[in-house]
Amino acid sequence: TRSTRPQRLLKAVQKRATRGDPQSVISAIDHFCRHSEWAMNVGDEKGSILDSVVSELNPEKVLELGTYCGYSTVRIARLLPPGARLITLEFNADYAAIARQVISWAGLEDKIQLVEGASEDWIPRMKEHFGIETFDFVFLDHWKDRYLPDTKLMEDCGLLRKGTVLLADNVICPGVPDYLEYVRNSLSYKSSYFKSHLEYTKAEDGLEKSVFLG
Numbered sequence: 001t002r003s004t005r006p007q008r009l010l011k012a013v014q015k016r017a018t019r020g021d022p023q024s025v026i027s028a029i030d031h032f033c034r035h036s037e038w039a040m041n042v043g044d045e046k047g048s049i050l051d052s053v054v055s056e057l058n059p060e061k062v063l064e065l066g067t068y069c070g071y072s073t074v075r076i077a078r079l080l081p082p083g084a085r086l087i088t089l090e091f092n093a094d095y096a097a098i099a100r101q102v103i104s105w106a107g108l109e110d111k112i113q114l115v116e117g118a119s120e121d122w123i124p125r126m127k128e129h130f131g132i133e134t135f136d137f138v139f140l141d142h143w144k145d146r147y148l149p150d151t152k153l154m155e156d157c158g159l160l161r162k163g164t165v166l167l168a169d170n171v172i173c174p175g176v177p178d179y180l181e182y183v184r185n186s187l188s189y190k191s192s193y194f195k196s197h198l199e200y201t202k203a204e205d206g207l208e209k210s211v212f213l214g
């Protein structure tokens with residue numbers, strides 16, 4: 001039977017990228033998505049903004065919601081200091097299987113823990129299951145109708161501290177209006193918009209950076 005797009009993306013990584021070289025994995029995926037098949041990775045333009053936010057923050061504890069093929073997982077993990085940890089949640093087992101191989105090809109498995117399941121099941125278990133007190137950085141790139149409920153769930157579970165940074169993808173396209181309204185009007189967040197473009201296209205999109213004020 002016909003292969004899936006994530007399978008073809010992985011093949012492109014294994015063909016073009018060098019094992020243990022995260023930058024070559026990132027470049028191979030961007031090349032595949034520009035020249036072969038579009039895929040919903042954060043991409044190189046928004047990815048550079050993601051890089052600058054992570055580099056400035058130097059987070060020790062990172063949560064990513066929505067692994068997909070592991071593109072942003074690799075982007076973030078390659079910048080983390082030794083000893084820092086990234087937990088990434090993925091609901092789809094097929095995507096998770098591809099992401100594990102992409103992460104392994106980049107040689108970043110020691111910094112990353114990929115967890116399969118639903119956010120509403122795993123967010124309440126972060127403390128007892130992973131020994132996490134609070135997260136320093138959260139990247140939201142999963143189902144757009146889950147950004148707001150999962151943010152409220154992280155608040156309720158005490159996983160955010162004064163200064164925790166939330167960075168949300170796709171706040172224009174496909175858009176997350178309820179989430180944007182919340183973080184921009186809540187007294188618990190200082191929010192700012194980074195205008196960019198939808199990955200590999202000329203359409204407008206952007207990232208919203210929201211600092212939890214406690």
Ligand SMILES: O=C(NC/C=C/[C@H]1O[C@@H](n2cnc(C(F)(F)F)c2)[C@H](O)[C@@H]1O)c1cc([N+](=O)[O-])cc(O)c1O
Pocket residue numbers: 040041042064065066067068089090091092095117118119120141142143144146169170173174198199
């Ligand atoms: O729909 C988009 N993204 C949805 C992304 C969804 C991904 O997040 C996973 N997930 C679901 N729940 C969890 C968790 F964490 F809760 F367990 C993880 C899903 O299985 C999927 O791999 C999208 C669409 C466009 N677009 O242009 O249409 C562009 C983009 O950048 C996008 O991110």
Ligand SMILES: [Mg+2]
Pocket residue numbers: 040041042141169170
């Ligand atoms: Mg996205």
